[in-house]
Structures are given as C-alpha cells and as structure tokens.
Amino acid sequence: MSVKPPRHRLPPLNAMRAFEAAARLGGISRAADELCVTPGAVAQHIKALEDWAGAALFSRHARGVTLSDLGQRCLGDFEAAFDQLHMATQNLRIRAAPNSIRIAALPSLAQLWLSPRMPGLRARFPDARISVAALEQPPNMEREGYDISVFLETNADGSASPAEVLAADHILPVCAPALAAQLQHPADLADVLWLRDSIWEQDWALWLEKAAVELPNLPDSVSFSLYSLAVEEACNGAGVLMGHKALVERHLSDGSLVAPFADVVPTGKVITARLRSGDQRDLPAQILAALRLTRA
Amino acid sequence: MSVKPPRHRLPPLNAMRAFEAAARLGGISRAADELCVTPGAVAQHIKALEDWAGAALFSRHARGVTLSDLGQRCLGDFEAAFDQLHMATQNLRIRAAPNSIRIAALPSLAQLWLSPRMPGLRARFPDARISVAALEQPPNMEREGYDISVFLETNADGSASPAEVLAADHILPVCAPALAAQLQHPADLADVLWLRDSIWEQDWALWLEKAAVELPNLPDSVSFSLYSLAVEEACNGAGVLMGHKALVERHLSDGSLVAPFADVVPTGKVITARLRSGDQRDLPAQILAALRLTRA
DNA sequence: TTACTAGGCATAGAAAAACTAAGGCAAGTG
C-alpha cells in the first residue's frame, strides 16, 4: 500500500490571474475589463483564492476595493510571476514564428504615418511578416504580444525602456486647395468650418496662441474620432483641419492638401517608437532603424 | 468609436502548466500523474498550446515523446515562470498563516522518529501549528507546500539546499524479549521468522555481511509495506526485525524490544532535514534546530 | 431629504472548458 500523496495543489491558476489583475489595477471592474469577463467572474475567482489562503486579500467598500495588508505584500510576487509567464509565452511565440513582427500604433499614426511606410519596409524585409494593430493606449509590451510600439508621447517621458524618437509633432492649418483661396489672412479662419479630432481638441487653441492669431469669434466645428477621417474630409473640401505635419506630409506633397499659412507650431510631443524588452531577435531593432530612414 | 483592442490573450494557463510538467518530467503520463488527471487531458492541453504557437513542442514517438527543438528552448522559461508562481503561492500561504508549519517525512520516520518528538516540539512552540505528511518520496519543496522535509538520504547527497543531518542510520536485529531467549548465537537467526520492510529489503543482507554472520540457510520472512507495522509485529513477538536504531530506540529503552546481538551496522544513510528555500520566517529553522535537540 | 450612480456581492442558470473512458496504433520486449 503505497502512501499516495494528498497532493498539495496550487490554487486555481485563473484565480491567481484574477487576483493579480485586480490588485495591480486596483479594482475588480478594471480587472474584469482587462481579462474580458464580467466583474462577477473576477469576484468569484478572487473569493476562491481567498478561501484557499484562508484570509482576505481585499477589503471591500461600497465604492471599490482596496488591497488588504496581506494582499499588498503578495501583489509583488504574483506580478513578477505573471510577468515571467508572459515573457515565456512571448518567447514561445517569437521562437515559433521568428519572422512575425507585431506593431502597435496609435490609430492615426498607423494609418497616416506607418501605413505609407509599409511598402518600403516590406521591400527591405521581404521575409518579415509585419502586422499592425491600432490601439488608443500604448500596451504593456512585455505582456501583450507587441514587438514594436509607435505612439505620440510628450517629450519629457523619460521612460527607462529604449525609446526612439521618430519625428517631432508640429501642427499647422491645412485644407483643400479650393478652400485655400478663401484664406488670405489668418483672420479668415473665423469664417470657415473647422475640422477637429476628438482626442486632440486643443490643437486649434494651441496653434492660435503660438501663432499669435486672434479671432473675433470662433467658427463652427465638427469633430471626428479618427484623425484619418478628418483628413479625408479636409481633402474633400469640407473645412480646415489642424494638420499634424508628419501625418499630412504626403497630402501636402501630392497637393491634395495645402497649408494656407506658414506658421508651424510644435506641440511638445514626439512620435516615439519602442521595442519590447527581452526580445532576443535582431529583426525588431532593424525594422525600427529602417522606420527612421524610410520615407513615405 | 473607440478602437477596442482585439486583445492579445495569453494561451490558456492550464495548457502552459501541462506543457511545463510534461516537458520537465519527459512524458505525458508522468505529467498526468503529477497533475492528477488522465494522460488524455494533458495531451489535449499540450495540443492546445501547440495550436496557439502554431508549431510542435514535442515530437511523438510510439514510446513516449521527446521535446522538439522549440520545446527545448522554451522549457526553461516556463519552468522559471511556474517556479515563481509556486513561490508566490507559498508566500501567500505563509503570510496568511505564519504559524503553520508543514513537515513532509518518510512514513517510517514520521511515525517512529518524528511522532515521539512532536510533544516536545509542541511544548517548545505552543503557537506553531505543525502538520505532518507521510510521503514515499521527498517532495519538491519549493513547489509543494512543505516547509521542512525529513528523509533518509545517502551520505553523499551533497545537494545545494541547506540540509541538516539529524542522525546516522544504523541497523541491528531486534525482537520481543520472549523471543530473544531463543537467540543465543547469531546462527540461531536461521531458525526464526524474519520481519522485513518492503522498501528496505536488503537490510538483512547488509547486516549479515557487515556483522560477518554466515547462516546455513535463510529462514522464512514476511514483509510489511510500512515499517511501523513491522515494528508492531516485532513487539507482538511475531519474529525478528532488522531494526533501524533511530526508529526503535524508544522500544529498546522501554523494553518492548530488545537487541539480542550487539553488532550495529551503519547503512551509509542519514536522516536528513531540509528547509524550504525562500521561506522568510524564522520559525521553520527554529523548529529544525529544536528537532536536533529534542529527545523522544 | 431624496434620488441617483458607482462598484461590488450573491445566486441561479447557461455556456464553455476540462476530464474520463474506451478503442486504436506503433514500437519495443519476452
């Protein structure tokens, strides 16, 4: 009669994942969002882990939860463990498909800056399989499976990770050539429809201030949730768009858009690319380097 | 319209666990055994991970599997990640119940060496909650939830982890006092029933050799899968047992067993205690130290 | 005071995942 171990099982892996997410993000709802499940599911997982441990990891309040003393002390361990697990899966992914490159980019950058450069990139790296995902927020690159990110950051963002500045961000009004005829002086801007991007609402105010333009009144404006839609509409002659130089350079050079006023204003932001740390390949860095040099 | 991420999900956690176990143990059946499921379940998990990666992690043969090149290179990552996950759960456990101490011990040691010392231990550490599990094999202490292990090891086992020698292992024949009357000379051993432990079958041969005893014939013997059962039977006068000194010392001192012959033979093994590395408490080390000094 | 809202809890039922059992196969072994 061999003594069969009443084996000490690990608590359920999913329960640990739920705890880690909720503790890191500071809320069950936020964890649920990250894990793509309902808050109820996360709450159940966390309860399961608490039952396993026999102690509370969170203290519950009417509005949200806070980590208990125990939870506080354990968060670091679990965070590190899951970091490693993510690292392991990323390594598995890139070893299984070494030529696969995933780029995460701001939607506007993906469409107006990155997209024109893709043909050049593909020509330079014919073996690479480059996919692009448009994200509103920069992802955690070590955790989600992106090898390169391209986002707009304020110049001061001195993060530790290896960042590469691809271009500065400058703005100036742009519009279709036909509409430009109506704009002789900056003051004429008060008489045309303005096109805005909904996440860059302050662009116009910034430009007016820095270009020292004073208008008697602010005209009507329409906003778009995607900058590329606003650019399309500007090309169609719908109005005047506050153009980001790096994003409309192609339209300016092919004449589909023109800049009626020369005042170019820096926004204080830069287009920044980052590599995923821990990637053992050379390809991502090569692609990033090529990205600096590639013209649209 | 916010751009909702087509979130990059991790592969299923259980699939990773199955891969890690199968890769580490070198077989699906062995992994199934460790995970307490059927091999079919493990095979399915591994296939799921391979599908996620888009490449094979094992090459299948008729007799067993071997790691593919890819699997080989990924094993280390996953092993490290799960090591950390186990570490995190152990830390959670001991933080939630700092006075809980779990000891893993060989069944015979648990019953005959450890058990008599427990009262002394409890008196010395009244707050500690000491539980004991009897295991045939030493557990992976970093992974399974044991804080102290007590096993019989060959002297040479120079493992890196902090080991503490509690006692050397010596053997000599023992029996009930009544039976001892029949044993005047070692040669008389040929005429009595021998009691054996099924995992220490060679004890008798070793003792006969080292004690330079030659017998004309070997007598009948019965074996027990638990040494403590054999000890009981010896006390009952059922026969002569090859006694391990450290395990029968209490019976020898209270007279329920006697040693008819004085030849004590070392087996080359030692009772060894180990602490789980990474334990941030002092209590386990204190208990181990006390264990050295505690008398039965 | 009186809604109203946000965030979390509890429960039941539904959906999905995991597991088992059974049959099959291929290559060593006696």
Add this chain to the structure above:
DNA sequence: CACTTGCCTTAGTTTTTCTATGCCTAGTAA
C-alpha cells in the same frame, strides 16, 4: 508472436467558469 508501454483520438459527461440579474452601500447631486 503475443504483450506491454505510451500516446492519440473521439464521444460523452462532469466540472468549472461565466453571465445575468437583483440587491446593497456609500458617496454625489438635486
């Protein structure tokens, strides 16, 4: 040549996980 070992596959079942719903509490606004 039969037997054993170790794995695969599939179908069906069990278990887990998730969602949906209603409820509760404490801030916030009217």
